[in-house]
Amino acid sequence: LATPVEMDTDVLQLLAKVVGRDDLIVDRDLMGAYETDATGRFGERALCIVRPSSSDEVADVLKVCGRASTRVVIQGGNTGLAGGGVPCDGEVVVRMDHLNEIASHEGDPWHLVAGAGATLAEVREAARKAGLEFALDFPARDSATVGGMVATNAAGPTALRWGPMRAQLAGLEAVTATGAVLSRLVPVSKDNAGYDWPALIAGSEGTLAVVTRARLRLHTPPAARDVFMIGAANYDDAVGLTSCLRSGLGSRLEALDFIDRPSVELVCATRRLREPLPATHGVYLVGTVLTEHEGDGPALELLARELPDLPDEAIVGAVDGAGRRRLWEYREAINEALRARGEVHKYDVSLPLQRLPSFAAGLTEDLARRPELAVYLYGHLGDGNVHVNLLGVTGFDRALDDLILERVASLGGSIDAEHGVGLAKRDHLGLTRTDAELALMRDVKRMLDPVGILGSGRVVVSEERP
Numbered sequence: 001l002a003t004p005v006e007m008d009t010d011v012l013q014l015l016a017k018v019v020g021r022d023d024l025i026v027d028r029d030l031m032g033a034y035e036t037d038a039t040g041r042f043g044e045r046a047l048c049i050v051r052p053s054s055s056d057e058v059a060d061v062l063k064v065c066g067r068a069s070t071r072v073v074i075q076g077g078n079t080g081l082a083g084g085g086v087p088c089d090g091e092v093v094v095r096m097d098h099l100n101e102i103a104s105h106e107g108d109p110w111h112l113v114a115g116a117g118a119t120l121a122e123v124r125e126a127a128r129k130a131g132l133e134f135a136l137d138f139p140a141r142d143s144a145t146v147g148g149m150v151a152t153n154a155a156g157p158t159a160l161r162w163g164p165m166r167a168q169l170a171g172l173e174a175v176t177a178t179g180a181v182l183s184r185l186v187p188v189s190k191d192n193a194g195y196d197w198p199a200l201i202a203g204s205e206g207t208l209a210v211v212t213r214a215r216l217r218l219h220t221p222p223a224a225r226d227v228f229m230i231g232a233a234n235y236d237d238a239v240g241l242t243s244c245l246r247s248g249l250g251s252r253l254e255a256l257d258f259i260d261r262p263s264v265e266l267v268c269a270t271r272r273l274r275e276p277l278p279a280t281h282g283v284y285l286v287g288t289v290l291t292e293h294e295g296d297g298p299a300l301e302l303l304a305r306e307l308p309d310l311p312d313e314a315i316v317g318a319v320d321g322a323g324r325r326r327l328w329e330y331r332e333a334i335n336e337a338l339r340a341r342g343e344v345h346k347y348d349v350s351l352p353l354q355r356l357p358s359f360a361a362g363l364t365e366d367l368a369r370r371p372e373l374a375v376y377l378y379g380h381l382g383d384g385n386v387h388v389n390l391l392g393v394t395g396f397d398r399a400l401d402d403l404i405l406e407r408v409a410s411l412g413g414s415i416d417a418e419h420g421v422g423l424a425k426r427d428h429l430g431l432t433r434t435d436a437e438l439a440l441m442r443d444v445k446r447m448l449d450p451v452g453i454l455g456s457g458r459v460v461v462s463e464e465r466p
């Protein structure tokens with residue numbers, strides 16, 4: 001019988017044959033960059049890093065690993081926050097950066113086909129060059145990749161108007177754990193022939209198949225995009241304003257995020273920014289309004305009409321590029337400002353909008369018993385999506401996870417909104433999924449990945465686990 005070391009040597013040799021020596025990294029120093037994620041909380045020692053250059057090479061990598069029962073984790077831009085894209089001990093990390101081709105004019109002018117390794121910024125730029133737009137955008141745009149975005153069903157502020165990554169998919173190519181290349185990239189917009197497997201792979205966080213290419217929908221750029229910031233006294237007022245804005249602006253409201261007072265203070269201090277509004281407020285709303293056609297009328301005037309009782313000093317608007325960026329900076333700069341202060345403990349959750357005030361109040365009450373923690377709340381208000389960020393937590397804290405996620409579940413929310421379950425929340429999946437749903441997920445996982453090599457232990461834990 002081969003010893004584990006001999007088996008690993010065999011696997012490494014076979015992988016080198018598939019991807020070529022230059023795209024197999026085994027040097028411990030070079031591997032370090034791929035072994036931890038952006039939170040610094042997840043990641044262990046990898047067996048090696050491989051960088052395939054085609055879907056067929058991905059398939060061959062998986063076949064080699066499957067035969068040896070060697071586990072694999074798929075990594076895009078490594079911007080994940082839930083531990084879904086970094087290795088557990090001894091896993092092969094499959095980096096997708098070589099599959100970064102972007103092709104426009106692929107049979108439908110309102111689509112482009114992007115390789116899994118293309119970044120969000122590259123997709124946005126390719127769309128712009130075609131005179132069109134890709135709907136999603138968020139701060140990790142220069143690193144986050146198409147494959148990772150499909151795998152996590154990524155979203156961000158503009159998902160309010162356009163839906164998350166799954167809604168941007170007009171087609172997908174993916175490789176199953178057993179090495180079958182599944183391709184549905186034909187340029188048709190309506191296709192109901194059989195089960196919608198691309199929709200299943202989107203959001204499966206690298207546990208069912210490896211995304212290799214995606215056909216993405218584009219849209220015509222709006223005539224104008226205006227940005228506003230509104231100060232609200234508290235979460236009740238913020239929710240009231242959200243309802244007014246959503247019903248008054250309809251599909252013209254592209255994004256509506258919120259920032260709590262501590263996050264505004266943090267960003268102002270870190271970036272040396274002025275207060276965004278003349279007075280201070282408990283909660284800040286920042287949003288984007290579209291003018292789709294020239295004749296639609298100025299967006300900020302429409303907005304002011306919807307909110308006649310709002311005092312002038314509680315709202316500012318921006319219609320030029322620099323002004324728009326300045327207002328969104330208060331929101332986009334929070335993650336980096338937090339990271340500069342130390343290890344950040346994150347929960348990405350969603351709540352029915354009306355329950356958001358109870359959630360925030362309950363959290364304050366719960367965390368009053370943990371005065372060493374600093375709490376920052378922000379997120380995508382229109383979608384009821386809250387990013388709970390905590391400074392002062394050391395390592396893993398199961399009691400804290402339970403406290404926060406059980407509160408979310410008790411209010412009818414979801415323990416995961418857009419970042420993924422990964423390793424971070426796999427043990428809490430049952431809080432907002434029934435036993436029957438979990439059993440279905442395990443069945444699907446077993447069927448698509450019978451040996452259990454793909455992203456093993458993430459998202460849904462097999463029953464055998466103690």
Ligand code: 2HG
Pocket residue numbers: 081138139156157335346379387388389
């Ligand atoms: C955002 O909305 C991202 O900025 C990251 O989803 C949020 O780091 C976070 O908690």
Ligand code: ZN
Pocket residue numbers: 156157379380387418
């Ligand atoms: Zn977000």
